[in-house]
Amino acid sequence: xxxxIALVGVAAGLALAVASQGVHxxxxxxxxxxxxxxxxxxxxxxxxxxxxxxxxLEVVTQIPPTWGVDVQTPILDSLVARGDLNYIITxxxxxxxxxxxxxxxxxxxxxxxxxxxxxxxxxxxxxxxxFPLSYIGSDNVEGGRIACxxxxxxxxxxxxxxxxxxxxxxxxxxxxxxxxxxxxxxxYKDIKVLGPDYNLDDANxxxxxxxxxxxxxxxxxxVFGTNVFSAQxxxxxxxxxxxxxxxxxxxxxxxxxxxxxxxxxxxxxxxxQKPFDMGYLGVEFASADAAGVTxxxxxxxxxxxxxxxxxxxxxxxxxxxxxxxxx
Ligand code: T6T
Numbered sequence: 001x002x003x004x005i006a007l008v009g010v011a012a013g014l015a016l017a018v019a020s021q022g023v024h025x026x027x028x029x030x031x032x033x034x035x036x037x038x039x040x041x042x043x044x045x046x047x048x049x050x051x052x053x054x055x056x057l058e059v060v061t062q063i064p065p066t067w068g069v070d071v072q073t074p075i076l077d078s079l080v081a082r083g084d085l086n087y088i089i090t091x092x093x094x095x096x097x098x099x100x101x102x103x104x105x106x107x108x109x110x111x112x113x114x115x116x117x118x119x120x121x122x123x124x125x126x127x128x129x130x131f132p133l134s135y136i137g138s139d140n141v142e143g144g145r146i147a148c149x150x151x152x153x154x155x156x157x158x159x160x161x162x163x164x165x166x167x168x169x170x171x172x173x174x175x176x177x178x179x180x181x182x183x184x185x186x187x188y189k190d191i192k193v194l195g196p197d198y199n200l201d202d203a204n205x206x207x208x209x210x211x212x213x214x215x216x217x218x219x220x221x222x223v224f225g226t227n228v229f230s231a232q233x234x235x236x237x238x239x240x241x242x243x244x245x246x247x248x249x250x251x252x253x254x255x256x257x258x259x260x261x262x263x264x265x266x267x268x269x270x271x272x273q274k275p276f277d278m279g280y281l282g283v284e285f286a287s288a289d290a291a292g293v294t295x296x297x298x299x300x301x302x303x304x305x306x307x308x309x310x311x312x313x314x315x316x317x318x319x320x321x322x323x324x325x326x327x
Contacts, residue, residue, distance in 0.1 A: 026290065026291070027056065027057055027058075027290075028057065028086035028087055028286055028287065028289075028290040029057070029058050029059075029060070029084055029085050029086055029087075030048075030052065030057060030058070030059045030060070030085065030086070030087045030088070030089060030283060030286050031059070031060050031061075031062070031079040031082075031085045031087070031088040031089070031090075031110075032045065032048050032059050032060070032061040032062070032088075032089050032090075032279070032282075033061075033062050033063075033064075033072065033075060033076055033079060033088060033089070033090040033091075034063055034064075034090070034091050034115075034116070035064065035067055035072070035091040035093050035116065035117065036063070036064055036065070036066060036067040036093075036201060037063050037064070037065055038228050038229070039228060039253075039255045039256075039322040039324050039327065040116075040227075040228055040253055040255075040273065040275050040322060041063065041091070041116075041275065042322070042324045042327075043275040043276050043279075043322045043323070043324060044115065044116070044275035044276065044278050044279035045061060045063070045279060046276060046279065046324075047275065047276035047277060047278065047279030047280035047281075047282075047283075048061070048089065048279035048280070048282065048283050049279075050276075050279075050280055051279070051280040051281075051282075051283035051284050051287075052283050055283065055284070055287045057283065057286075057287060059283070060079065060082070060085065062075045062078070062079060064093075066201065067093055067166065067167065067200065067201035068093055068094075068167070068200075069093055069094045069097045069098060069101075071093075072092075072093045072098065072101075073098070073101045076088070076090070076098075076101050076102070076105065077101065077104075079105075080104065080105045080108050080110060083108075085110055086109075086110065086111065086286070086290060087110065087111045087112070087113060087286035087289070087290075088102075088105055088110050088111075088112050088113070089113045089114075089115055089279070089282040089283065089286065090102070090112065090113075090114060090115070091114065091115055091116040091117045092114055092117050092118070092119050092171075093117070093167075093170065094167075094169050094170060095117065095118065095119055095120060095121075095122075095169055095170065095171045095174075096119075096120070096169060097169070098119060099119050099120065099129055102119065102131070102132070103131060106131050111133055111286070111289060112131060112132045112133065113132060113133050113134050113136065113282050113285055113286060114132045114134070114135050114136070114137075115135075115136045115137055115278040115279065115282045116137045116138070116172060116273075116275070116278055117137065117170060117171045117172045118132075118135040118137070118171045119132060119171075122135050122171060122299065123299075124298040124299065125298050133285060133286075133289055133296060133298070134285055134296055134297060134298050134299065134300060135298070135299045135300070136277075136278050136281050136282055136285070136299075136300045136302065137172070137273075137278055137300075137301070137302060138172070138273045138274075138301065138302060138303070138304065139175075139301045140171070140172045140173070140174075140175030140176050140179065141175040141176075141178050141179040141182075142179060143175070143176055143179060143252065143271055143273075143304060144175060144176035144177060144178060144179025144180040144181075144182075144183070144224075144226075145179040145180070145182065145183040146179075146271060146304065146306060147176065147179070147180060147224055147226075147250045147252060147269065147271055148161070148179070148180035148181075148183045148184055148224055148250070149183055149187070150250050150268065150269035150306075150308075151180075151222045151223075151224055151248060151250040151268070151269070152183070152184065152187070152188045152191055152222075154222060154248040154250070154268040154269070155191070155221035155222045155248055156221075157188060157190060157191070158188075158190035158191060158221075159190070159191060159192075159219065159220075159221035159222070160191070160192050160194060160217055160219055160220050160221055160222075161184070161191060161192075161193055161194070161220070161221060161222040161223065161224060162193070162194040162195045162197075162210070162213050162217070162220055162222070162223050162224070163177055163180060163181075163193060163194070163195035163196040163197075163223075163224045163226065164195060164196065164197055164199060164206050164209055164210055164213075164223060164224070164225050164226065164230040164231075164233060164234050165177055165195070165196040165197070165198055165199070165226040165227070165230055166198060166199060166200065166201045166226065166227055166229065166230060167198055167200055167201065168198060172227070173226045173227055173230075176224075176226045176227075176252060177196050177226060180193070180224055181193055194213065194217065194220075195213075196226070197209040197213070199229060199230055199233060201227075201229050202229060202233075203228075203229040203230075203232045203233040203236070204233065205233065206225065206229055206230050206232065206233020206234060206236075206237070207233040207236045207237045207240070208233075208237075209233070209237075210223060210233055210234045210236075210237035210238065211237040211240065211241065214237060214238070214241050214243065214247065220247055221247065221248065222247060222248035222249065222250065223238065223247065223248070223249050223250070224249075224250050224252075225249060225250070225251050225252060226252050227252050227253055228252075228253040228255055228258075230252070231249065231250075231251030231252060231253060231255075231258055231267070232251075232255070232257055232258070234249050234251075235249050235251065235257075235258070235261040235266050235267055238266055239261075239264075239266055244264060244265060244266040245265045245266065248268045249261065249266055249267045249268065250267065250268060250269045250270075250271075251267045251269070251270045251271070252270075252271045252273075253270075253271070253272070253273065253322070254270050254271070254272030254273075254305070254307060254320055254321045254322050255321075255322050256321065256322070256327075258270045259307070259312065259321055262307065262308070262309060262312060263309070263312070265309075268308065268309075269306065269307070269308055270306075270307040270308075271304050271305075271306060271307075272304060272305040272306075272307055272317075272320035272321065272322070273302070273304060274302040274303060274304070274305075274320065275322065277302045278302055281300060281302070305317050305319075305320035307320070307321070
């Protein structure tokens, strides 16, 4: 009898230990809230869905039609109000202004994972903002360095370059601007940087801004477009001015359009991020956390593929071009 009681006690203890490791239900439900409708986040969504399918998890996806806190916050609030989500995987559209709304999600028992962009300074261990489980995305400062080293080389190490970007206070593009300026200041004393101009994630605005820059600075040697829309606008303005191949463009984000411009000799370098990985790993992290894993890294850098005219046909490189089925 005593032995039986002891065994029951051990079994109960084991059950308790397992239960105390599991934070949420075994199959968590995930909300996915990226920054805006664009090929970068569409590929990220493919990664999210691939992981969710493999793990048998349900994901609720809401994609803001335009970039910004004003658009993203009410969508976030509605995801929180559903009351059935355990995790939200999101790209905050402002590193400071999205802290409050995402803290509110945490206060409702939802865990937050940031992908592509981060909150605060992105150091979730010792920075001011610590509540997200992890940041999974590019090292954008390094990306900016790579981009502007490439641009500097393309213009022969001297002259004028211009940065066209999206919005201030967005960790991703802010990092790219910083890395670009740092590399030019430290390594290319004969290059001057103009900008950034902010196009608010509107390619038409980026065209106008770059066109104006080309007019006021006929000696402009190169443009760094810090994301899909900036690079698209910069390349289009250069083509419209008949300056393709004369004014060099470096494009962050490997859209089909950026690659077409590379093939035409308008763009000299394309930085492909790895949005599929960001989405896939985001879901895996949520699943692992729900299962009780406690050693998830608080920051994961997903890396780049750097594409130029010499390697664009290499399948090991071209696989990172953002392919959205049907687009
Ligand atoms: O460049 C990506 C992303 O990394 C950035 O945070 C916002 O713009 C894009 O989505 C491209 O449009």
